[in-house]
Amino acid sequence: MRRVWIETYGCQMNVVDSETLMAILVATGGFVAADSVAEADIILLNTCSIRDNAEQRIWHRLDELGALKRRRKGMIIGLVGCMAERLREGILEQRPAVDIIAGPDSYRSLPLLVKEAEEGGRGINTELSKEETYAEISPVRLDGAGVSAFVSIMRGCNNFCSYCVVPYTRGRERSRDPETILREVGELFNAGYKEVTLLGQNVNSYSWNASGKGGRVYFPELLKQVAEVSPQLRVRFATSHPKDISDKLLETMAGMPNICRAIHLPAQSGSSRILEKMNRKYTREWYLDRIAAIRRAMPDCAISTDVIAGFCSETVEDHEATLSLMREVGYEFAFMFKYSERPDTVAAKAMPDDVPEEVKTARLTQIIDLQNELSLASNKRDVGKEFEILVEGASKRSVEKVFGRTSQNKVVVIPRSSKVGADHKIGDYVRVKITSCSSATLQGEEVI
Ligand code: SAH
Numbered sequence: 421m422r423r424v425w426i427e428t429y430g431c432q433m434n435v436v437d438s439e440t441l442m443a444i445l446v447a448t449g450g451f452v453a454a455d456s457v458a459e460a461d462i463i464l465l466n467t468c469s470i471r472d473n474a475e476q477r478i479w480h481r482l483d484e485l486g487a488l489k490r491r492r493k494g495m496i497i498g499l500v501g502c503m504a505e506r507l508r509e510g511i512l513e514q515r516p517a518v519d520i521i522a523g524p525d526s527y528r529s530l531p532l533l534v535k536e537a538e539e540g541g542r543g544i545n546t547e548l549s550k551e552e553t554y555a556e557i558s559p560v561r562l563d564g565a566g567v568s569a570f571v572s573i574m575r576g577c578n579n580f581c582s583y584c585v586v587p588y589t590r591g592r593e594r595s596r597d598p599e600t601i602l603r604e605v606g607e608l609f610n611a612g613y614k615e616v617t618l619l620g621q622n623v624n625s626y627s628w629n630a631s632g633k634g635g636r637v638y639f640p641e642l643l644k645q646v647a648e649v650s651p652q653l654r655v656r657f658a659t660s661h662p663k664d665i666s667d668k669l670l671e672t673m674a675g676m677p678n679i680c681r682a683i684h685l686p687a688q689s690g691s692s693r694i695l696e697k698m699n700r701k702y703t704r705e706w707y708l709d710r711i712a713a714i715r716r717a718m719p720d721c722a723i724s725t726d727v728i729a730g731f732c733s734e735t736v737e738d739h740e741a742t743l744s745l746m747r748e749v750g751y752e753f754a755f756m757f758k759y760s761e762r763p764d765t766v767a768a769k770a771m772p773d774d775v776p777e778e779v780k781t782a783r784l785t786q787i788i789d790l791q792n793e794l795s796l797a798s799n800k801r802d803v804g805k806e807f808e809i810l811v812e813g814a815s816k817r818s819v820e821k822v823f824g825r826t827s828q829n830k831v832v833v834i835p836r837s838s839k840v841g842a843d844h845k846i847g848d849y850v851r852v853k854i855t856s857c858s859s860a861t862l863q864g865e866e867v868i
Pocket residue numbers: 470471583584585586620621622659660661686688726727728757758759760761762
């Protein structure tokens with residue numbers, strides 16, 4: 421039995437991919453999950469290429485692991501995921517200690533790649549696939565709490581936003597068989613899970629040809645079927661591309677209370693000129709129209725975004741347009757980044773990365789400061805209101821408290837002791853009233 425340790429970097433897709441590749445290794449009968457790096461025979465880094473600093477972290481980690489390998493004979497280092505796909509054999513020129521290189525579509529071959537490495541060679545497979553979705557594989561859940569799980573419903577991306585490396589590292593878009601999705605969700609619910617998040621780079625373009633069984637299945641139908649597994653199961657999804665968030669989807673959400681009232685709708689910029697250069701395929705006006713549609717369908721829906729500061733040719737006016745868009749929408753939450761040029765993307769080839777680093781930093785700081793204000797304002801509006809939360813764990817600050825999330829995906833901290841019966845446990849639904857807040861968290865108490 422070889423013990424395998426996986427470190428996961430990057431997005432939620434990588435989290436579920438790590439669980440999938442652990443399932444593939446365990447199913448061969450020759451591997452178990454290690455409890456720590458110290459006892460591992462095989463160490464896999466599941467990597468991300470989205471920004472340069474994501475890759476820098478991996479290079480540093482490889483240096484540390486290389487030093488460990490010199491002291492520990494027979495140890496195997498594998499680099500998998502997006503960075504493996506982007507750089508392929510090129511990794512070896514910089515870090516010869518790496519034994520395995522596997523891209524996101526080649527995880528079924530990992531047992532073979534390990535064997536090649538154990539025999540003193542190198543296991544390399546970076547082929548991308550048009551079909552692979554790991555459909556029938558039930559991931560080995562590595563997080564432990566057993567309440568919330570990610571479920572991959574599609575892979576790849578066809579959008580080619582000009583700044584983005586994902587279409588190159590994950591290949592073409594393909595959807596997973598809905599039967600296998602529903603089976604996995606049913607198994608999770610039976611195992612005690614209370615929440616699933618359906619994952620894809622652009623879940624709204626989910627499309628499955630169920631030949632002979634009622635035609636095509638699109639995302640709203642899939643979402644409804646997943647939500648019908650049980651009213652006690654919360655359903656979330658990420659990410660939605662603004663260009664195709666449909667009224668049908670919003671109606672489906674509004675009709676089912678267990679589909680969470682939270683939509684992550686990355687705007688990237690508030691300037692239509694920049695959006696066009698980014699190849700996002702929508703304008704500021706289109707985006708705001710979709711926000712209005714969300715508000716009409718679900719007035720209590722939280723909306724979050726991703727924003728990039730300092731994309732090629734961004735002027736002060738473009739930047740101001742981003743700030744004004746953020747104010748106009750009043751986002752609950754945002755992931756905010758400085759533009760990082762990625763080799764071989766359309767932007768890298770055709771658009772100079774001409775916003776100086778210190779200008780990017782200053783703009784990002786303004787964006788973050790504004791979002792903190794908006795998050796605080798949104799949280800203040802919740803004070804005095806009631807929500808149902810799903811308890812996820814102990815509070816980091818106090819053993820007397822637990823935390824959970826609202827349907828809107830906001831964290832609420834409440835006293836551990838219940839007003840009726842035993843203490844609140846992980847996986848319980850609790851009705852709470854919000855008593856106070858900061859920009860990051862809500863404090864509440866149970867209401868009966
Ligand atoms: N598929 C998702 C997100 C994928 S990557 C979507 O389209 O929304 C997550 C976020 O990283 C993106 O939304 C974008 O804001 C950011 N990002 C992607 N490429 C980047 C780059 N080259 N520099 C800075 N941020 C980037």
